[in-house]
Amino acid sequence: MTTAETTTETPREASALEKVTVRYTINGEQREVEIAPNRTLLEVVRDELRLTGAKEGCGTGDCGACSMIVDGKLITSCLMLAPQADGSEITTIEGVAQDGKLHPLQQQFIDHGAVQCGFCIPGMILAGKALLDSNPAPSELEIREAIAGNLCRCTGYTKIVEAIAAAAD
Amino acid sequence: MRVRIRVRYNAPHMRRFDYFAPTSVEEAVSLLQERGDGARLLAGGTDLLVQMKEAGVHPSAVVSLHAVDELRGISDESDGGLRIGARTLMNDVAAHETVRGAYTALAEGAGVLGSTQTRNMATIGGNIANAAPSADTAPPLAVFDAEAEIAGPGGTRTLPVIELFSGPGSTTLETAEVITAFRLPAVPDHTGSAYQRHTPRKTMDIATVGVSVKLTLADDGSIGDAAICLGAVAPTVIRAGEAERALAGETPSDELFASAGELAQAAASPISDVRGSAEFRRYLIGVMTRRCLGIALERAQA
Amino acid sequence: MTTYTTVGKPIPRVEGTHKVTGNSTYAADVQLPGMLHCKLLRSPYAHAKIVSIDTTKAAAHAGVERIVTADDLPEFEARYMSNRAYNLLAGEEVVFHGQPVAAVLATDATAAEEALELIDAVYEELPAVFDPLDAMRDDAPPARAPVGEIDRSESKGHVTVEVEEEQSDKPSNVVSQTKFSRGDVEAGFAESDVVVERTWRSAMMHQGYIEPHATVASYDPISEELTIWTATQGQFFVRDQISRMLRIPETKIRVIGTELGGGFGGKIFLTQSLAAVLTRITSRPVKLVFSRSDDLVGANPAGQCVVDLKTGMKNDGTVTALQTKVIYNSGAYPGAPVVIGAILIGGYYKFPNLEIEACEVLTNKVSVGAIRAPGAHNVTLAIESQMDMMARELERDPLDVRMQNAVEAGDEMPSKAVYSSIGLKECLKAVQDSEIWRDRNERPATPGKRRGVGIAVGGWLGGLQPAGAHVELNGDGTLNVIVGSNDITGTNTSFAQIVAEELAVPLDMVNVVTGDTKTAPFAGMSAGSKTLFTVGRAVKAAAEDVRSQLLGVAAERLQAKVEELEWKDGVISVGGDAEKSIKFRQLAGITTGFGAQYPPVIGRGAISARQQAPGFTAQVAEVEVDEETGEVTLLRWGIAQDAGFAINPLSVAGQMQGGATQGMGIALWEEMLHDEGGRLINDGLLDYRMPTALDVPNIETYIVEVPSEDGPYGARGVGEPSIIPGAAAVGNAIEDAIGVRVAEAPFTPERILRAMGKI
Ligand SMILES: Cc1cc2nc3c(=O)[nH]c(=O)nc-3n(C[C@H](O)[C@H](O)[C@H](O)COP(=O)(O)OP(=O)(O)OC[C@H]3O[C@@H](n4cnc5c(N)ncnc54)[C@H](O)[C@@H]3O)c2cc1C
Numbered sequence A: 001m002t003t004a005e006t007t008t009e010t011p012r013e014a015s016a017l018e019k020v021t022v023r024y025t026i027n028g029e030q031r032e033v034e035i036a037p038n039r040t041l042l043e044v045v046r047d048e049l050r051l052t053g054a055k056e057g058c059g060t061g062d063c064g065a066c067s068m069i070v071d072g073k074l075i076t077s078c079l080m081l082a083p084q085a086d087g088s089e090i091t092t093i094e095g096v097a098q099d100g101k102l103h104p105l106q107q108q109f110i111d112h113g114a115v116q117c118g119f120c121i122p123g124m125i126l127a128g129k130a131l132l133d134s135n136p137a138p139s140e141l142e143i144r145e146a147i148a149g150n151l152c153r154c155t156g157y158t159k160i161v162e163a164i165a166a167a168a169d
Numbered sequence B: 001m002r003v004r005i006r007v008r009y010n011a012p013h014m015r016r017f018d019y020f021a022p023t024s025v026e027e028a029v030s031l032l033q034e035r036g037d038g039a040r041l042l043a044g045g046t047d048l049l050v051q052m053k054e055a056g057v058h059p060s061a062v063v064s065l066h067a068v069d070e071l072r073g074i075s076d077e078s079d080g081g082l083r084i085g086a087r088t089l090m091n092d093v094a095a096h097e098t099v100r101g102a103y104t105a106l107a108e109g110a111g112v113l114g115s116t117q118t119r120n121m122a123t124i125g126g127n128i129a130n131a132a133p134s135a136d137t138a139p140p141l142a143v144f145d146a147e148a149e150i151a152g153p154g155g156t157r158t159l160p161v162i163e164l165f166s167g168p169g170s171t172t173l174e175t176a177e178v179i180t181a182f183r184l185p186a187v188p189d190h191t192g193s194a195y196q197r198h199t200p201r202k203t204m205d206i207a208t209v210g211v212s213v214k215l216t217l218a219d220d221g222s223i224g225d226a227a228i229c230l231g232a233v234a235p236t237v238i239r240a241g242e243a244e245r246a247l248a249g250e251t252p253s254d255e256l257f258a259s260a261g262e263l264a265q266a267a268a269s270p271i272s273d274v275r276g277s278a279e280f281r282r283y284l285i286g287v288m289t290r291r292c293l294g295i296a297l298e299r300a301q302a
Numbered sequence C: 001m002t003t004y005t006t007v008g009k010p011i012p013r014v015e016g017t018h019k020v021t022g023n024s025t026y027a028a029d030v031q032l033p034g035m036l037h038c039k040l041l042r043s044p045y046a047h048a049k050i051v052s053i054d055t056t057k058a059a060a061h062a063g064v065e066r067i068v069t070a071d072d073l074p075e076f077e078a079r080y081m082s083n084r085a086y087n088l089l090a091g092e093e094v095v096f097h098g099q100p101v102a103a104v105l106a107t108d109a110t111a112a113e114e115a116l117e118l119i120d121a122v123y124e125e126l127p128a129v130f131d132p133l134d135a136m137r138d139d140a141p142p143a144r145a146p147v148g149e150i151d152r153s154e155s156k157g158h159v160t161v162e163v164e165e166e167q168s169d170k171p172s173n174v175v176s177q178t179k180f181s182r183g184d185v186e187a188g189f190a191e192s193d194v195v196v197e198r199t200w201r202s203a204m205m206h207q208g209y210i211e212p213h214a215t216v217a218s219y220d221p222i223s224e225e226l227t228i229w230t231a232t233q234g235q236f237f238v239r240d241q242i243s244r245m246l247r248i249p250e251t252k253i254r255v256i257g258t259e260l261g262g263g264f265g266g267k268i269f270l271t272q273s274l275a276a277v278l279t280r281i282t283s284r285p286v287k288l289v290f291s292r293s294d295d296l297v298g299a300n301p302a303g304q305c306v307v308d309l310k311t312g313m314k315n316d317g318t319v320t321a322l323q324t325k326v327i328y329n330s331g332a333y334p335g336a337p338v339v340i341g342a343i344l345i346g347g348y349y350k351f352p353n354l355e356i357e358a359c360e361v362l363t364n365k366v367s368v369g370a371i372r373a374p375g376a377h378n379v380t381l382a383i384e385s386q387m388d389m390m391a392r393e394l395e396r397d398p399l400d401v402r403m404q405n406a407v408e409a410g411d412e413m414p415s416k417a418v419y420s421s422i423g424l425k426e427c428l429k430a431v432q433d434s435e436i437w438r439d440r441n442e443r444p445a446t447p448g449k450r451r452g453v454g455i456a457v458g459g460w461l462g463g464l465q466p467a468g469a470h471v472e473l474n475g476d477g478t479l480n481v482i483v484g485s486n487d488i489t490g491t492n493t494s495f496a497q498i499v500a501e502e503l504a505v506p507l508d509m510v511n512v513v514t515g516d517t518k519t520a521p522f523a524g525m526s527a528g529s530k531t532l533f534t535v536g537r538a539v540k541a542a543a544e545d546v547r548s549q550l551l552g553v554a555a556e557r558l559q560a561k562v563e564e565l566e567w568k569d570g571v572i573s574v575g576g577d578a579e580k581s582i583k584f585r586q587l588a589g590i591t592t593g594f595g596a597q598y599p600p601v602i603g604r605g606a607i608s609a610r611q612q613a614p615g616f617t618a619q620v621a622e623v624e625v626d627e628e629t630g631e632v633t634l635l636r637w638g639i640a641q642d643a644g645f646a647i648n649p650l651s652v653a654g655q656m657q658g659g660a661t662q663g664m665g666i667a668l669w670e671e672m673l674h675d676e677g678g679r680l681i682n683d684g685l686l687d688y689r690m691p692t693a694l695d696v697p698n699i700e701t702y703i704v705e706v707p708s709e710d711g712p713y714g715a716r717g718v719g720e721p722s723i724i725p726g727a728a729a730v731g732n733a734i735e736d737a738i739g740v741r742v743a744e745a746p747f748t749p750e751r752i753l754r755a756m757g758k759i
């Protein structure tokens, strides 16, 4: 058993209402919260840690609005149980700008008019970041593949693809 | 007529459950055994969480495999085959060099599943254990005659992957059994394989029809061995045995592949649902089997 | 041509930084102390009598504070009951699958959802009807009890037409209809060289905003004040409706339109009234957030439509006659875009003879709401497909034929209203000049596939509503602009541009805020492509007011006449004389500082509705069709649209691309599917398929500028037109590729294969 998971001495008998303690390094900061294990990472980050940048558009992995980077991998946080991410390093949209400066992706999204209603944008930018972190010079097709799990209803994607390509330059 | 119905629509929250994160397979098995039928294994959660949120699946205990390191990773076997840990992520399967080279169909199946995000969470074990007839890695594993390694209260056993499935969403796994890995036999020279699926969107979709084939050519260029497996056209993925037999020993040609497509059609028993009518599915099997054979042949000849 | 410094430039969104850092507040982000979470029990039947609802067990569930059913609701005036928004929870009869019948309020969402299962509701199923054609038959079961007078307050927000629907007087599922005619259609068909007659169907589809409906409402029983944070396109509309409904004075209602995660006509007034009632019942803040399934099953999607259309053309390409019957399926409450559909189907071309009938039919599906250009894409699919079919039959160029017959300023619409200046022909010209159209016959297809190019046009008349705006000069010379319109398309950025332009200041000196309904000047709902057109005019007027106030102060200070003053680079001088000048900033000081001699500068702009400015678009699609699987791949897309004057070309292009993509969705994927019991079977975003980044190509935009008569700088609304012709363009491209016509959208591989006779 990993030890961090539960607060009870005899975890196997934990009652259905037992809470567990989870520790995250979120946007570089250590956070610890006590939560019921049926909460998703998205719920905990939004409701307990009050980082509301990640959005819930579907809750079932289909829209990408809840995307976060967990231990270097882009995931949909609505389908990750909060305790599954225990001990992980998490980046949410709030952690993308560094030292009071926008990340090039964020700046390019603004400059290219890639932001409309903004609801998909936190997830889009993290998808773009996950791509550029592993592939600094992606083709248009690679960009489109990388963001295919992030639905945007406002932009038709053209300007988003342009913004990511520009950030890669 | 008076009816009494209680219905809940797709609530996005999960019910309460006990949560466990064992660090070994043994521990996982004993937890499952203790908690009995109410317990569910959790791998990537991309099926289980969706079912818990919207399909009325309410386990009393969830046993997460994320801390069981022994379940993860791909390794070469001494007999030239490959062993893929059940908790290996789809993206890792799709990117693995040997998988791409020797087991191309599997790389294709793992690579088309969901989105980047889904593939960074979804595991190959979860895909098989979930037993959807549309599971994208099931037909490829089946054409390679992969075997599942299973650990349970009574020890370990192996079973051909195709024999794991007993119906849509149901498997022949016993209570407290855990799939630990898949073993893929070595692939002979002059073998080519492919997986193709039809989906309305280019991505982020579930197969309307999935077809995987594997062809091994004899020295004279004729077909030595053929395997065809169909997804989403029957209660489980199915091998198209008659089509396979019709190919063996023959010289590859368009007509041969077309007639294999027809035999494959006959093997299926598709249903009509939100992703397409039975007729449409049956039609597609013919086209896709023929095309898939063509691709596999090219790869076998390369 | 006038040259401008700030308007007409591609300016990034003023609120962009908040959105890219995750710092914007959307309604679901609002969390209040003591807040209760609301979940709705929805009907499992499309049509049934509610026999009883027993909530005893559910009420006793841990965490549940209150369960509310129709019995607990205040009574509303009968004349409003045709309006879905007033039917908060079904009382005696449920009329669509998914209709809310009870609301559970609990301390957390999980408890509320658990309690839903403990509610014991007993129904007696009634005969239901789902297809509009079935519902129109004489022996059809009534979809519901008679609706009474129809309350159409919401649909007027999207489009302004002078014609009213006629309501049917005898009990029937056909609740309203409209007829237009011109000339003699029989004579018109008689002189035609080709006549095409087809039935066109388009599916029920969802607006598809990524943010589901969300409202947080809070009522203070002592001050009797109601505060509502909500995702809406029209906060004043919400306020007015709730005031009327609950008989609370508008002064006691603060509606805060939070950042909106997409609306497209679907987020006007739906969850707010229920949340308001629930917070009044419990005196605790109530959060009502739809799950995606709630939103697909029980919001207000765009309706299904069936169009019978007969059209004729002469050998020389002139259109002769048009005869049509347009049937909109409204779902269980009236509100389909009957009149606009009737106008548009005969409103693109100069048909000398027409006979148009349009009606709306009630069925037991969820009732429909608006969509970007409500009703327009359905009728456009019909007329724009047939224009191509007639041209093909006569071996004429489909673009030439459109150009030849396109309406222009001065032409009559079927409603007899007359077009002001419009840019349909200019849009066609822009498409004609595009590379996609020019090399349509040159690009080779991938082996085994066939390529085709198609065009189609669309138009939207535009809405009108009065609006106000304030512009205030701050002590440091910066400017605050306060509007009441919810920014859904980048309008606040354009308002900043307008003020910067009018007052010749840099853009970063202007700050635009959308106030709430207690602080902002009135504005209509952000719908119908009218926000910039109306509120923009108010902002311009307010800026002009600031300018004249400032000139007055400067004239006094400089002891000169206003006419002698020159305004340049933030300095006001008498005829350019540096000695006799005052800086903008100084003016700010002397109107706001301690002991300042002059009153603060507060510009006021208030405008009323005038002439609409219809906006047209022409689009060109290049597709590749796999003849064996019926799969269609979109290869290239171009959209021309008349923006009148593009105050912000970046925003305009964004509107064009976004709408065009929704049009592609309508063309190829989007369809709400129901089982035989009227239950939605694709109630998630995996099976309700909106295009992903891999499904659509880069979209080329060609902005056309034919100035409107009345919009600011000649601008016209740009939000709606882009969605309209997508399905028709794709259908035309498919026929160009494989010679087969599919008459039902979306054009799925299965429908294409059937049309080809392959299955
Ligand atoms: C947006 C989205 C898109 C998707 N697209 C596709 C697609 O294109 N193709 C496709 O095939 N699937 C798709 N899926 C389904 C899902 O992602 C896959 O089936 C995935 O492989 C499941 O793996 P998992 O690790 O997430 O399984 P989990 O959800 O963790 O588990 C699934 C089931 O398997 C059981 N289980 C897991 N691991 C084991 C084990 N080692 N031994 C025994 N039982 C086990 C669990 O108890 C559970 O019942 C999609 C899902 C989403 C959310």
Ligand code: FES
Pocket (backbone or CB within 6 Å): A055, A056, A057, A058, A059, A060, A061, A062, A063, A064, A065, A066, A067, A076, A077, A078, A079
């Ligand atoms: S909210 Fe997680 S993918 Fe949509």
Ligand code: FES
Pocket (backbone or CB within 6 Å): A114, A115, A116, A117, A118, A119, A120, A121, A151, A152, A153, A154, A155, C210, C261, C262
């Ligand atoms: S900007 Fe609105 S969904 Fe992408």
